[in-house]
Amino acid sequence: MADIKIPLRDMRFAMRELLDWDKHYESLGYEEATPDLVDAILEEGAKFCENVLAPLNQVGDQQGCTWKDGEVFTPEGFKEAYQQFVEAGWPSLAHDPVHGGQGLPPSLGTLMSEMVGTTNWSWGMYPGLSHGAMNTLEAHGTDEQKETYLTKLVEGSWTGTMCLTEPHCGTDLGMLRTKAEPNDDGSYAITGTKIFISAGEHDMAENIVHIVLARLPDAPAGTKGISLFIVPKFLPEADGSVGERNGVVCGSLEHKMGIHGNATAVLNFDGAKGFLIGPPNKGLNCMFTFMNTARLGTALQGLAHAEAGFQKSLAYAKDRLQMRSLSGPKNPDGPADPIIVHPDVRRMLLTQKAFAEGGRMLILLCSQQVDRLQKGSDEDKKDADDLLAFLTPIAKAFLTETGLESANLGMQCFGGHGYIAEWGMEQNVRDARISTIYEGTTGVQALDLLGRKVLMSQGELLRKFTKVVHKFCQAEIDNEALAPYVTKLQELNKQWGDLTLHVGAKAMENPDEVGAASVDYLMFSGYAVQAYLWARAAKVANDKLAEGAGEADFYRAKLATARFYFDRILPRTASHAAAMQSGAGNLMDLDAEHFAF
Numbered sequence: 001m002a003d004i005k006i007p008l009r010d011m012r013f014a015m016r017e018l019l020d021w022d023k024h025y026e027s028l029g030y031e032e033a034t035p036d037l038v039d040a041i042l043e044e045g046a047k048f049c050e051n052v053l054a055p056l057n058q059v060g061d062q063q064g065c066t067w068k069d070g071e072v073f074t075p076e077g078f079k080e081a082y083q084q085f086v087e088a089g090w091p092s093l094a095h096d097p098v099h100g101g102q103g104l105p106p107s108l109g110t111l112m113s114e115m116v117g118t119t120n121w122s123w124g125m126y127p128g129l130s131h132g133a134m135n136t137l138e139a140h141g142t143d144e145q146k147e148t149y150l151t152k153l154v155e156g157s158w159t160g161t162m163c164l165t166e167p168h169c170g171t172d173l174g175m176l177r178t179k180a181e182p183n184d185d186g187s188y189a190i191t192g193t194k195i196f197i198s199a200g201e202h203d204m205a206e207n208i209v210h211i212v213l214a215r216l217p218d219a220p221a222g223t224k225g226i227s228l229f230i231v232p233k234f235l236p237e238a239d240g241s242v243g244e245r246n247g248v249v250c251g252s253l254e255h256k257m258g259i260h261g262n263a264t265a266v267l268n269f270d271g272a273k274g275f276l277i278g279p280p281n282k283g284l285n286c287m288f289t290f291m292n293t294a295r296l297g298t299a300l301q302g303l304a305h306a307e308a309g310f311q312k313s314l315a316y317a318k319d320r321l322q323m324r325s326l327s328g329p330k331n332p333d334g335p336a337d338p339i340i341v342h343p344d345v346r347r348m349l350l351t352q353k354a355f356a357e358g359g360r361m362l363i364l365l366c367s368q369q370v371d372r373l374q375k376g377s378d379e380d381k382k383d384a385d386d387l388l389a390f391l392t393p394i395a396k397a398f399l400t401e402t403g404l405e406s407a408n409l410g411m412q413c414f415g416g417h418g419y420i421a422e423w424g425m426e427q428n429v430r431d432a433r434i435s436t437i438y439e440g441t442t443g444v445q446a447l448d449l450l451g452r453k454v455l456m457s458q459g460e461l462l463r464k465f466t467k468v469v470h471k472f473c474q475a476e477i478d479n480e481a482l483a484p485y486v487t488k489l490q491e492l493n494k495q496w497g498d499l500t501l502h503v504g505a506k507a508m509e510n511p512d513e514v515g516a517a518s519v520d521y522l523m524f525s526g527y528a529v530q531a532y533l534w535a536r537a538a539k540v541a542n543d544k545l546a547e548g549a550g551e552a553d554f555y556r557a558k559l560a561t562a563r564f565y566f567d568r569i570l571p572r573t574a575s576h577a578a579a580m581q582s583g584a585g586n587l588m589d590l591d592a593e594h595f596a597f
């Protein structure tokens, strides 16, 4: 079976040729992020992921994590791989040098996360969750908390978790019950049960820093009464070493469909010592730092499974002989033709390719905004913040939905061989399935996009993005080679605004119209954002071919994929538009008691 190869050529296309990261880094003052250093990081990262993580992917799935008396043991090789990861300094790559980081741009960290996730998503969740904890502490921790916890997380000797969910509440965090009672020494006693906590207990690092949402006594009801706490598994000593065991114990591990190599823990907090992060009752605001990191991290999961499934199914389609081509034998000396000759197999492969490469462009566009947020001018920061607010729910929900579709198509290319465990294709589907659920389901992201981001900003965030698209179209209006893309993009841009006005007007009469339109609106938006990126990719490829810059086959393949996207994927926007315009009645008129008829 073909081994996963990190798609370095395509990563460079997206970061350098499409988004011009070398100039972007220079303009933001990331002096150390020279093209040579960036290349070295990509090469080294790819080697680690291909040679160390990829071979552990199936092992992790087969062995899973085991629980014994509150301790959790990760699959064979996971711990050693993590030690290598830490020794090579990967956790500290994009963090502040003040806390031991290397000060490189966050977007470089994203590239590394893509490589890790593509080769072994379950393993990657252990360091992945730590990044969210680090960003939260960086943004909201006191100097002392940063010194005690952040430095250890940046070093990688400790890992982090995000503890929101409780048995009775996941989406609706306003209902959470975990209590935080003040202790005399300024700390808090945390009591309650958190479920589904990823990387919640394991043997890979010497300590685990749980970032926990809980309620202070007399806190207001709902989301306004939630505070945020650090609850370490082992309480730190003054010299930074791990001390006494804290009162947080893993009660059990969940048995689940996929990501078996990652421990999904039930955590029981029994008067565990916790330390407040940020102001009391503002925990959910602080947690948004974590959740935004995690949302983009999960968007990456969609891309990771699309890429992994695509690579394997492409290799298989070139090798597997079955039936003859409709237009005459292509492998006349063999008993049959390779299945890649069949149009339908090509449809499945090109869909995966378009979603993987398109997803990469979107993720890298988002992570470019994260760099601007960190180092840009005030104006830059505002612009990046607005773009990110708009693009994050789209990236999270659209890329995970299309990642799951891609993983399914990858399996389908294998026929029955995809359904059995040997080839890893059914694992890819099982592992991908959670991505549309955690970090806010697709439905919840869609409400965030249409309700909070678009309608509550009176369309301002949408207009900001459609203006970017409009500017591109205006600049290329006379470019004949791009005409099919630009014309379609202009129509789509206008339709996007019209649909928003339509839903907005109906929502004034009936708020359910927002919920009824939201997922179709989000998917429409995802296809539109991807169309903009594919049109830009087509422009780059056209220009390179016109210049005679070499690698003509690579650029021709880009153009073919852009064409496939516009001709065969983008028409899906029409059905989303029709569905969202059909209104809430067809969903809401049926009585709940009558569904069962």
Ligand SMILES: Cc1cc2nc3c(=O)[nH]c(=O)nc-3n(C[C@H](O)[C@H](O)[C@H](O)COP(=O)(O)OP(=O)(O)OC[C@H]3O[C@@H](n4cnc5c(N)ncnc54)[C@H](O)[C@@H]3O)c2cc1C
Pocket: 162, 163, 164, 165, 168, 169, 170, 171, 172, 195, 196, 197, 198, 199, 256, 264, 434, 437, 438, 439, 440, 441, 442, 443, 444, 447, 515
């Ligand atoms: C493997 C795994 C790992 C996880 N890791 C973590 C972790 O590390 N930390 C953590 O805190 N949590 C974690 N979670 C929890 C996860 O984030 C939640 O499961 C998720 O947010 C959904 O919450 P829920 O399961 O309670 O579903 P519910 O909130 O009960 O939702 C059920 C359904 O109702 C829909 N729904 C709910 N409200 C609305 C609404 N207003 N409008 C439209 N639809 C709505 C949802 O979209 C969903 O389809 C994990 C879960 C799993 C399975």
